[in-house]
Amino acid sequence: MLDIQGLSVAYGPVKALQDVSFEVPTGTITAVLGANGAGKTTLLRTVSGLMRPQAGRVTLDGTDITRMAPEKMSRLGMAHVPEGRGVITELTVEENLRLGELGRARNGDPVAIERMWEMFPKLGDRRAALAGSLSGGERQMLVIGRSLMATPKVLLLDEPSLGLAPRIVAQIFDLVRTLVDEQGLSVLLVEQNARSALSIADLGVVLNLGRVVTTQEAGALAADEDLRHAYLGF
Amino acid sequence: MQQLITTLLNGLTMGMVYAAFALALVLIWRSTRIVNFAQAPMAMVTTYIAMVLIEGGLNYWLAFILALLSGFVLGAFVERVIVRPVEGKSDINAVILTLGLFIVLHALAALVFGSDYKSFPAPFGVRGITVGGHSLAITPFGIFTIVAVIVVMLLLLLLFQKTDVGLQMRASAFNPEVARLLGVKVSSMLTLGWALAALVGSLSGLLIAGGNLVHPGYMDSVVVFGFVAAVLGGLDSPLGAVVGGLIMGIALSLVSGYLGSGLVSLAALLILVAVLLVKPGGLFSHASERKV
Ligand SMILES: Nc1ncnc2c1ncn2[C@@H]1O[C@H](COP(=O)(O)OP(=O)(O)OP(=O)(O)O)[C@@H](O)[C@H]1O
Ligand SMILES: [Mg+2]
Numbered sequence: 001m002l003d004i005q006g007l008s009v010a011y012g013p014v015k016a017l018q019d020v021s022f023e024v025p026t027g028t029i030t031a032v033l034g035a036n037g038a039g040k041t042t043l044l045r046t047v048s049g050l051m052r053p054q055a056g057r058v059t060l061d062g063t064d065i066t067r068m069a070p071e072k073m074s075r076l077g078m079a080h081v082p083e084g085r086g087v088i089t090e091l092t093v094e095e096n097l098r099l100g101e102l103g104r105a106r107n108g109d110p111v112a113i114e115r116m117w118e119m120f121p122k123l124g125d126r127r128a129a130l131a132g133s134l135s136g137g138e139r140q141m142l143v144i145g146r147s148l149m150a151t152p153k154v155l156l157l158d159e160p161s162l163g164l165a166p167r168i169v170a171q172i173f174d175l176v177r178t179l180v181d182e183q184g185l186s187v188l189l190v191e192q193n194a195r196s197a198l199s200i201a202d203l204g205v206v207l208n209l210g211r212v213v214t215t216q217e218a219g220a221l222a223a224d225e226d227l228r229h230a231y232l233g234f
Numbered sequence: 235m236q237q238l239i240t241t242l243l244n245g246l247t248m249g250m251v252y253a254a255f256a257l258a259l260v261l262i263w264r265s266t267r268i269v270n271f272a273q274a275p276m277a278m279v280t281t282y283i284a285m286v287l288i289e290g291g292l293n294y295w296l297a298f299i300l301a302l303l304s305g306f307v308l309g310a311f312v313e314r315v316i317v318r319p320v321e322g323k324s325d326i327n328a329v330i331l332t333l334g335l336f337i338v339l340h341a342l343a344a345l346v347f348g349s350d351y352k353s354f355p356a357p358f359g360v361r362g363i364t365v366g367g368h369s370l371a372i373t374p375f376g377i378f379t380i381v382a383v384i385v386v387m388l389l390l391l392l393l394f395q396k397t398d399v400g401l402q403m404r405a406s407a408f409n410p411e412v413a414r415l416l417g418v419k420v421s422s423m424l425t426l427g428w429a430l431a432a433l434v435g436s437l438s439g440l441l442i443a444g445g446n447l448v449h450p451g452y453m454d455s456v457v458v459f460g461f462v463a464a465v466l467g468g469l470d471s472p473l474g475a476v477v478g479g480l481i482m483g484i485a486l487s488l489v490s491g492y493l494g495s496g497l498v499s500l501a502a503l504l505i506l507v508a509v510l511l512v513k514p515g516g517l518f519s520h521a522s523e524r525k526v
């Protein structure tokens with residue numbers, strides 16, 4: 001379980017997160033929703049160690065990881081897919097996947113690269129191509145595949161739907177749901193596309209101007225019209 | 235004809251040395267966006283280390299290898315202690331720093347080793363090889379130079395393309411943040427990159443020194459030619475550095491052989507200006523990435 005307690009983060013004088021607390025229970029999808037600038041990306045960057053919080057604590061299965069360097073996190077089973085997809089465009093598809101494998105969690109069982117070619121046949125066809133030549137949807141598949149090679153316990157996804165056609169988004173969300181159900185992965189999913197996110201999430205957290213407005217069961221959140229209109233835009 | 239062959243062979247040999255030096259500059263540029271002007275005096279210092287060891291009675295080859303290793307250590311030291319504090323800050327800071335280091339190393343070398351010309355030994359003859367009565371322009375040391383640079387380049391290619399560390403080094407250079415998220419110790423990779431670059435720079439220093447006179451400034455023209463070679467090839471491309479180095483070596487040798495050696499620096503400058511005007515990204519600049 002990923003536990004976030006009283007997290008406050010600032011960029012100089014700009015307070016991006018204030019006293020944010022919630023939990024991501026093991027084997028669930030927790031969606032963090034909110035408008036542009038709500039602090040969603042900042043939240044993920046702080047959890048994965050790219051940013052230092054002013055206050056608060058983050059623990060992963062009881063281990064305090066609040067100020068741990070990001071390069072140590074993958075060994076503990078944390079995988080962060082950053083906003084804008086994060087494929088390394090100058091490396092080949094296969095090299096991107098191999099990098100994921102090199103950072104594999106300490107007690108994870110190796111995943112054969114052939115598994116990825118089965119899951120994502122399009123990537124298999126283009127294994128020797130530079131990742132920069134892939135389409136947006138293929139890139140998103142590649143980063144998710146790369147995370148899986150690292151056998152994570154917790155997956156942080158920053159706007160995986162950004163710029164993708166609805167059909168591809170549905171495909172990716174289905175895949176994430178399947179991974180959670182079959183492998184007991186915990187997912188912290190950041191989205192502006194609140195409707196799609198809530199349709200696969202177990203829990204929803206609404207952020208506004210750096211503060212948690214509410215944390216609820218996803219279905220209940222989607223049913224609350226006032227909240228939806230006020231913060232989620234649908 | 236005889237003169238043309240001589241000129242081309244000389245150009246090839248020097249081109250290999252420039253290629254190695256340009257490669258050293260590219261390795262650092264690619265990972266830290268810094269043009270390391272101090273590469274020249276760093277190579278000079280390691281050459282003096284080799285000379286001291288040889289004069290102390292050590293076997294030439296042992297001294298050669300120890301000097302390369304000392305270059306490796308010096309590169310790591312410079313990155314960790316001197317460059318690290320300004321990494322990620324404004325690029326101009328780092329450039330001023332490498333220029334400062336250039337001056338400091340010069341001064342230190344003059345103090346410790348003296349600023350007069352000293353002759354550096356060569357392990358092989360530096361006279362032309364004779365084949366069937368004809369004397370060729372290529373010397374045994376020239377052949378060694380070419381082979382040594384090719385071997386080192388092949389080893390680097392293997393390291394970068396075929397090993398896990400090489401993959402992690404490339405990932406760190408291309409996208410440090412994503413590399414860190416994938417568990418790559420990016421800061422160690424940068425140090426290793428500087429160390430390897432300094433080793434390659436030292437190799438070119440030792441190869442130029444062999445059978446020649448050295449003094450604290452003997453590498454200074456090489457950093458200029460190596461820099462032009464790197465820009466010519468495209469500062470981001472190791473292959474470009476090698477090709478650029480070979481072109482520079484042969485072009486400058488032709489200028490020096492047919493137009494006069496006084497024009498070599500001017501020719502280098504003209505090549506630089508021509509590249510910047512015609513193909514500013516260099517011959518091997520990456521095709522721009524697909525936008526999605
Ligand atoms: N590097 C930065 N320097 C200063 N302020 C920043 C920086 N990055 C983000 N901010 C500010 O912090 C706040 C939260 O930004 P963040 O990127 O976390 O929002 P977000 O919810 O991810 O938005 P989006 O949906 O547009 O991606 C915003 O007010 C933003 O302007
Ligand atoms: Mg964001």
